[in-house]
Amino acid sequence: MAFALTSNPIRRITARPGQVLAVTLIALFLAIFLIIPAGTVIYIAFTEKGTGALTAVNFIDFFNTDLFRRSFFNSVYVSAMSVVWATVIALPLAVLTTRFDFRGSLIIQTLGFVPLIMPPFVGAVAMQLLFGRNGTVNLLLNDWLGIRIPFMEGLNGVIFVQSLHYFPFILINLSTSLRNIDRSMEEAAQNLGSSGLRLFRRIVFPLAMPGYLAGASLVFVKVFDDLATPLLLNVKDMLAPQAYLRVTSVGLTDPMGYVISVILIAVSIFAMWLSALAMRGKDYSTTQRGGGGLARHKLSFGESVIAYGIVGLILLLVLSPHIGLLLLSFATVWSFSPLPDAVTVAHYSRVFGESSIYIKNTLIYASLAGLIDVVVGGAIAYLVLRTKIIGRRWLDWAATSALAIPGVVLGIGYLRTFYGVTLPDGTPLATLWIMVVLALAIRRLPYALRACYAALQQVSESLEEAAENLGATKQRTIRRIVLPLMTGGLLAGFVTSFSTAAVELSATLMLIQSNSDAPLAYGLYVFMQSPAGRGPGAALGVIAVVMVALCTLLSHYVIERRQKALGMAK
Amino acid sequence: MTITTNNAALSASPAKAISIQNVDLYYGSLHVLKDINLEIQPGEFFAFLGPSGCGKTTLLRLIAGFNNAQNGRVVVGGQDVLEMPPWKRDIGMVFQSYALWPHMTVARNVAFGLEERRLPRAEVEKRVAAALALVGLSHLAERRPSQLSGGQQQRVALARTIAIEPKVLLLDEPLSNLDAKMRVEVRRELRELQQRLKLTTIFVTHDQEEANTVCDRIAVFNEGSIQQVGTPMHLYEKPANLFVANFLGTANILDGKVSGNGPSRTFEVEGGGSIPVPEGVDVPAGSKLVFRPQYATIGTVEHGAVPLDGTIAHREFLGATVRYGVEVGTGTVLVDAPFHSGDALLAPGSRTVLGIKPGSVLWLAD
Numbered sequence: 052m053a054f055a056l057t058s059n060p061i062r063r064i065t066a067r068p069g070q071v072l073a074v075t076l077i078a079l080f081l082a083i084f085l086i087i088p089a090g091t092v093i094y095i096a097f098t099e100k101g102t103g104a105l106t107a108v109n110f111i112d113f114f115n116t117d118l119f120r121r122s123f124f125n126s127v128y129v130s131a132m133s134v135v136w137a138t139v140i141a142l143p144l145a146v147l148t149t150r151f152d153f154r155g156s157l158i159i160q161t162l163g164f165v166p167l168i169m170p171p172f173v174g175a176v177a178m179q180l181l182f183g184r185n186g187t188v189n190l191l192l193n194d195w196l197g198i199r200i201p202f203m204e205g206l207n208g209v210i211f212v213q214s215l216h217y218f219p220f221i222l223i224n225l226s227t228s229l230r231n232i233d234r235s236m237e238e239a240a241q242n243l244g245s246s247g248l249r250l251f252r253r254i255v256f257p258l259a260m261p262g263y264l265a266g267a268s269l270v271f272v273k274v275f276d277d278l279a280t281p282l283l284l285n286v287k288d289m290l291a292p293q294a295y296l297r298v299t300s301v302g303l304t305d306p307m308g309y310v311i312s313v314i315l316i317a318v319s320i321f322a323m324w325l326s327a328l329a330m331r332g333k334d335y336s337t338t339q340r341g342g343g344g345l346a347r348h349k350l351s352f353g354e355s356v357i358a359y360g361i362v363g364l365i366l367l368l369v370l371s372p373h374i375g376l377l378l379l380s381f382a383t384v385w386s387f388s389p390l391p392d393a394v395t396v397a398h399y400s401r402v403f404g405e406s407s408i409y410i411k412n413t414l415i416y417a418s419l420a421g422l423i424d425v426v427v428g429g430a431i432a433y434l435v436l437r438t439k440i441i442g443r444r445w446l447d448w449a450a451t452s453a454l455a456i457p458g459v460v461l462g463i464g465y466l467r468t469f470y471g472v473t474l475p476d477g478t479p480l481a482t483l484w485i486m487v488v489l490a491l492a493i494r495r496l497p498y499a500l501r502a503c504y505a506a507l508q509q510v511s512e513s514l515e516e517a518a519e520n521l522g523a524t525k526q527r528t529i530r531r532i533v534l535p536l537m538t539g540g541l542l543a544g545f546v547t548s549f550s551t552a553a554v555e556l557s558a559t560l561m562l563i564q565s566n567s568d569a570p571l572a573y574g575l576y577v578f579m580q581s582p583a584g585r586g587p588g589a590a591l592g593v594i595a596v597v598m599v600a601l602c603t604l605l606s607h608y609v610i611e612r613r614q615k616a617l618g619m620a621k
Numbered sequence: 622m623t624i625t626t627n628n629a630a631l632s633a634s635p636a637k638a639i640s641i642q643n644v645d646l647y648y649g650s651l652h653v654l655k656d657i658n659l660e661i662q663p664g665e666f667f668a669f670l671g672p673s674g675c676g677k678t679t680l681l682r683l684i685a686g687f688n689n690a691q692n693g694r695v696v697v698g699g700q701d702v703l704e705m706p707p708w709k710r711d712i713g714m715v716f717q718s719y720a721l722w723p724h725m726t727v728a729r730n731v732a733f734g735l736e737e738r739r740l741p742r743a744e745v746e747k748r749v750a751a752a753l754a755l756v757g758l759s760h761l762a763e764r765r766p767s768q769l770s771g772g773q774q775q776r777v778a779l780a781r782t783i784a785i786e787p788k789v790l791l792l793d794e795p796l797s798n799l800d801a802k803m804r805v806e807v808r809r810e811l812r813e814l815q816q817r818l819k820l821t822t823i824f825v826t827h828d829q830e831e832a833n834t835v836c837d838r839i840a841v842f843n844e845g846s847i848q849q850v851g852t853p854m855h856l857y858e859k860p861a862n863l864f865v866a867n868f869l870g871t872a873n874i875l876d877g878k879v880s881g882n883g884p885s886r887t888f889e890v891e892g893g894g895s896i897p898v899p900e901g902v903d904v905p906a907g908s909k910l911v912f913r914p915q916y917a918t919i920g921t922v923e924h925g926a927v928p929l930d931g932t933i934a935h936r937e938f939l940g941a942t943v944r945y946g947v948e949v950g951t952g953t954v955l956v957d958a959p960f961h962s963g964d965a966l967l968a969p970g971s972r973t974v975l976g977i978k979p980g981s982v983l984w985l986a987d
Contacts, residue, residue, distance in 0.1 A: 235720035238687055241707040242714045243734030243785055253733075257724040 069526065070440050073430050078442065080427065081449045084489050088464025089456050093316070095467065096309035109306045113314075118288060119307070123314065126290040129209050129281075130274040134221075134267050136214035140369070141221035141266070143361055146251075149229040152347045155362055160226070169599075170554040170572055171216035172279035173592040174372025176579050178212050179203055179284070180385055181375045187389040208284045213274045215369055220273070221266035228262025229255070261330045268326035272319045276457035278557040279572075283579055290315055291459050295560065298463050303470065312460040319455040373596065380589035398590035406587065408567060409574035410594060413553050416484070416570050420491035421549035424499035425541050427492075432503035433529070437512070447500070454497045461490050462561025484568040490558040495548040502547060506540020507533070539610040546606040550599040571595050637696075638663040638821035639684070639789060644693030646679060653679050654690070655846040661838075664819045666812065668832035671842030672868070677825050680842075681791050684823070685714045698788045708737075713787030717794045719778040721766035727777050728753070728762040734785040752784035755814070772803045779811075783818070790815075790822040796831060808835050829869050833857075841865050863985045866911050873917075873954035875910040888984065892950025894929040899979050908984040912977060914957040919945055920967060922976035929975040933967050947975060 099106045113119045148156040181187045182202040189199045202211050232255065240254045256263075278291040287296065290311050297308035350358055380398055382391030402409075431450055434443040456464075469481035480486065510533055518528040534541075556572040563569045569577070571591060578588030639661040646654035654676050661667045669677035682688045684695055686707030694701045702710050721730050731752050735745040753759045756776035766774055775795060782790060795811070796804045812835050815822050826832050832839050833853040841848045841856065841864070849861040853869075860866035863874060877890040879898060886898040888910055898904055922928045931947040931954075942957040943966060956975060967973060 233718060233720065235716040235718050236722060238685075238707070239714070239716055239720035239722075239781075240733065240737075241687075242685055242710075242712070243781070244708045244711075244737035245733070246706060246708040249737070254722060258722070260724070 067525065070434065070438055074434060074440055074442055074446065077427055077430060077434075077446050078449075081446065081493075085453055085456070085461075085493050086449060088461060088468045089316070091468050092309050092312045092460055092464045096306065096313040098306075100304065100306050109310045110313075113307065113310045119293065119311070122288045122290050122293045122311075125206060125286075125288055126275055127318075129206050129213070129289065130271045132206075132210045133213040133217065133274045134270050136210060137218035137221050137270050138263075138267065140214065140218040140365055141225060144365060145222050145225040145229060147358055147362060149226050150255075150347060151358070152349050153358065155359070159362060159366070169216075169373065169376075169592065169596045170279065170556055170575075171212055171277065172283045172556065172579070173376060173554075173575055173588075173595070174216065175208070175212045175280050175283045176585060177372050177375025177379055177589065178208070178215075180379060181371055182211065183208075190389050203284070205286060209274075209281050209286050209289070212280055212284070212372070213277065214270075215372065216280075217270045217273050218369070220269045221263065224262040224266035224269075225259055226262075228259035231262075232258045264326045264329050268322045271322050272454075275318055275322070276315055276459070276557070278457075278459045278560065279576060283576070291457065291557070294459050294463065298466070298561070303463075303467060308463055312457075312463055315457045315460055316455055319457065323455065376589050376592050376596075379585060380593045382586060382589075395586075398586040401587050402590045402594065406574060406591065409569060409571045409591065410598075412484070412569060413571040413595075413598075416488050416491060417549045417553040419488045420495060420552040421499075421545040423488070423492040424496050424548040425503070425545045428496060428499040428503040428544055429507075429537070429541055431500060432507045433533070436504065436507050437515075450500050451497045453493050456494075458490070458494055458555060458557030458559075459561060461494060462558040465490060465558075465562060481562065482564040487559055487562050487568070487570070490562060491552040491555055492548070494555065494558060495552050498551070499544040499548045502540055502544030503537075506537040506544070509540065510536045539613045542606055542610055546602055550602055553599055554595055637661060638665065638698065639823075640694075640696040641680075641684075642694045642696070644680070644683065644690050644695065646676075646683060646688060646690045646692075653845050654683070655844075657693070657847060659840060659847065659850065661821060661823065663821055666815050666822045666824065666835060666837045668836035668839040669823060669825045669842060670829060670832045670839050670868070671827065673827055675842040676845040677827075677842045678793060681714075681793055681823060681825050684789070685712055685791055686710050711785070711787050712789045712791060713782035713785060714791040715775075715778045715782050715793065715795050717797060719766075719774045719798070721774055721777055721781075723766055726763050726765060727758065727769070730766065730777060731781045731784050734781065738785065748784050752780040755783065756780045771799050772807060775799065775807065779814075783814075783820075788821070790820050792822065792824045794825055794827070796826070796828075804831075811835060833869075841868060843868075860911075860983070860985065863909060863911065863987050866983070866985055871914055871955060872911050873914060873956075875949065875952050875954065877910060877950075879904050879908075890929070890950045891952070894950060896927050896929070896977060896982065897979055898984070902984065904984040905986045907986045909986070910982055911985050912954075912982040914944065914955040915942075916978070916981040917954070917956045918976040919947070919956045919958050920973055922974060923978070926976035926978045929977055931973055931975055933969050933971055933973055935969055936966060938966070945973075947973065949975065 096109055097105055097107065099108060144159050147153050148159050179186060183189065184199065184201070184203070186203070188202070192198055192200065201207055236254060236258060237250065240250050245253065276291060278295055281287070281289045281292050282295070286292065294308050294311035294315065297305050297311065301307070378391055379385060381394045381396065383393040383395050385391040427450070431443075431446050434440055435447050453461075465486055466481050469486065470479045472480040474480065474483075514532055514536070515528050518532045519525070523531065553570075554572050556576060559570060559573050560576065563573050566574075566577075572595070575588050575591050575595070578584035578591060637660050639659070641657055641659040644654055644657040645652070657680060669680060671677045679688055683690055684697070684702075686702070686705065690703060693703075695703050697710070697712060702712070721727075722733070725733070728749055731749045732745050735748055740748070749762075750759065753762055756779055758773060758776050758780065761769065761773065761777075766777065769777065775798070779795075792811070796808055799807060808831055811824075824832070824836055836853070838850060838852055839856055840850045843864050849856060849865045851859075856865060856869050860869065860872075863872075866872040867874070875890050877888050879886055880889050880895075881887055884900055886904075887895045888898055888904070889895045890910065896910065918926065929949055931949040934946040934948050934953055936946070937944045938960070939957075941960060943960050943964075945956045945958065945967065946953050947956055954975070
């Protein structure tokens with residue numbers, strides 16, 4: 052007996068109208084605000100000025116110019132040295148907090164994030180006052196020992212400020228890697244006769260290597276792309292400042308700004324590619340279900356003293372920009388003396404009075420950017436993880452590629468792309484404040500996207516299937532099951548975007564045209580330009596730090612409570 | 622032979638591979654190991670058997686040096702090892718998760734312990750090759766652990782440990798991450814390897830079948846103390862208490878109490894029936910009647926057996942046997958009846974009689 056087999060396979064519904072619409076809208080958004088501006092920058096770098104013919108002559112010009120060559124090598128040198136010094140700071144902290152019974156562990160892990168919530172350039176001015184030629188430390192050193200250490204001279208200053216600022220990237224990644232090493236990895240080595248430093252070198256550190264590399268490459272890229280810190284420390288012969296100066300002083304038509312932009316993008320991609328290459332096939336996360344991470348050792352008294360000494364010194368160094376900023380914000384005059392001459396609250400009243408527009412703008416811009424990121428990121432995460440719609444991978448790649456576009460490049464791209472587009476009343480599109488919001492949203496999207504992925508991955512697919520099985524449509528399942536369960540993760544994504552957008556400057560610096568549209572970071576930058584503005588600038592900086600810290604704490608609290616309520620904690 | 626020590630236990634211990642004496646271990650206020658005493662002979666394949674949380678793994682890790690005891694001593698090869706750090710002990714351990722280092726090849730994993738012992742390069746390579754040959758993995762030397770199957774990873778972990786020629790081999794639930802078929806295969810190989818190397822081995826497991834098939838002797842653990850030590854057959858035939866009887870195989874347990882004395886002692890089963898207690902059998906206070914399902918007959922009472930009335934509650938056809946659940950007094954007992962082709966099965970709900978030989982039952986307390 053034979054069954055008549057139908058030759059038609061069952062047709063699977065692969066895309067619903069809602070999904071197609073979502074993909075189209077996101078693709079349009081990414082194309083207009085990321086791909087086209089970035090593409091424009093690259094295109095112009097390769098075209099001859101005037102004729103528009105494709106050429107590499109601009110790059111030849113670039114490398115034939117002494118200033119640009121020096122800028123390139125300075126940028127590479129500063130980034131590499133920042134990685135070295137950030138490692139020197141992060142390694143002992145990571146090892147102490149993850150491998151030893153150390154009372155200060157929580158404080159270190161928390162304080163480690165503090166530098167992140169303040170733009171590095173804010174700290175730069177305070178660092179000048181503390182570590183500069185006539186700063187607190189050198190004045191004291193000179194009095195006691197008759198020496199001065201050039202912490203802040205030229206490139207040293209940039210390296211110093213950047214490594215203090217960005218070491219948490221290494222600390223966080225390295226700590227996570229260290230914590231993900233299963234205890235049995237170490238015990239097996241001990242069981243076979245290994246111990247101490249040798250065990251660390253042969254087993255523990257190699258296993259933590261992927262995390263270290265991820266952190267180190269991030270630091271390299273961040274430092275390489277940073278615009279404001281060198282500018283504020285008056286170091287102009289680096290790549291990002293050169294790009295900014297070319298576009299703002301020579302003009303939008305000068306090809307050199309674009310050439311530098313392409314080099315910034317290329318180096319970012321190269322560094323990330325290198326670290327991805329080094330990490331390929333090395334997911335060493337070995338913790339077993341129910342098993343513990345590395346065993347924590349007890350410190351003897353002597354070791355404790357040394358450990359606390361090292362940690363104290365590092366923390367003091369790490370917090371020095373904040374301490375300096377705080378002092379500066381209350382100082383009347385602070386020059387050629389270890390500490391300010393007298394104390395005042397005038398700066399704060401000034402900031403809260405006439406400059407409160409900066410704070411208001413920042414709150415609006417950062418909230419909007421965070422919102423856009425969560426909506427777009429959440430949608431992409433859902434499309435990638437839960438549907439088979441064509442093009443979902445492309446959305447993911449496109450959104451993630453924003454990682455490789457430095458803020459200054461995006462800013463230049465927006466200026467170039469949208470300057471010619473005008474509103475009916477004649478104002479160029481590029482000068483609208485909403486452009487700043489969009490630039491911030493694009494810059495933060497990759498991070499928010501990761502948070503959304505993580506949030507969605509926590510929601511088991513069977514929970515959705517159960518809802519559909521009981522009669523809920525896709526849309527209703529998303530609204531009633533997926534979104535409520537993702538709230539914590541989405542909030543985390545929002546806060547990441549919000550707090551980093553609130554202190555971002557590089558794209559903003561290019562796009563802000565009038566003071567009334569300026570966010571806090573821009574105001575800070577303007578204040579910090581003049582000695583008289585330092586006080587109010589510092590006060591603004593303190594407000595920014597407090598604001599971002601409060602948001603972060605609040606979100607941690609909310610997320611934790613929610614997870615407890617859902618029984619998802621741990 | 623002169624051993625200058627004033628400790629009798631130390632001087633006596635070279636004859637024993639491992640001697641564990643009066644060991645107490647606490648996690649905070651939790652008493653995890655309670656006065657453990659154990660002697661393990663050289664070349665013995667010894668099992669720590671017990672339910673999870675009974676302390677068997679804790680004791681294994683104490684021997685390896687990853688736990689600290691508050692009291693007692695652990696003597697290995699004539700040396701008290703408790704004060705030594707793990708890396709000085711020469712006690713090889715195979716971890717439950719295998720703990721192969723993912724950043725090293727199979728060969729580098731196996732070489733690790735030898736390199737830590739600063740052996741010459743040629744010697745290291747020779748012993749790595751030998752260890753890998755022993756577990757039949759020579760062809761995979763340059764692979765990474767992540768490219769191996771579970772069974773192969775297990776063998777690498779074993780080779781890595783054996784390569785250092787440890788005084789004692791510790792196996793922490795070595796079969797638990799393998800599928801059922803592999804488990805049977807690997808446990809046979811483990812046994813063969815251990816016999817060939819004459820290596821004193823401790824095997825931690827919660828699976829009585831594993832312990833029975835592989836080990837010479839077993840220590841049964843419960844709630845932090847050793848319940849009984851003996852060969853698999855001894856533990857099955859002569860369990861020391863209700864826990865051991867229950868943990869190894871299936872046991873029927875009936876409540877009741879002894880009445881009468883002397884030769885006319887009987888055990889009155891709660892809710893009906895009585896069984897004479899043979900002369901010379903000790904019945905401690907609070908004892909219960911214990912027998913295995915295959916030691917009773919159902920429907921017939923053989924000569925010398927005692928009848929017990931009951932009602933059939935349920936039955937399971939198992940092929941070679943039929944297992945009946947029979948309500949006797951206030952309890953239910955299981956009885957295995959051999960099945961022969963053409964036999965009629967007894968129906969649930971019907972009254973029946975069990976035949977029990979007084980010589981095959983035990984009286985055990987908690």
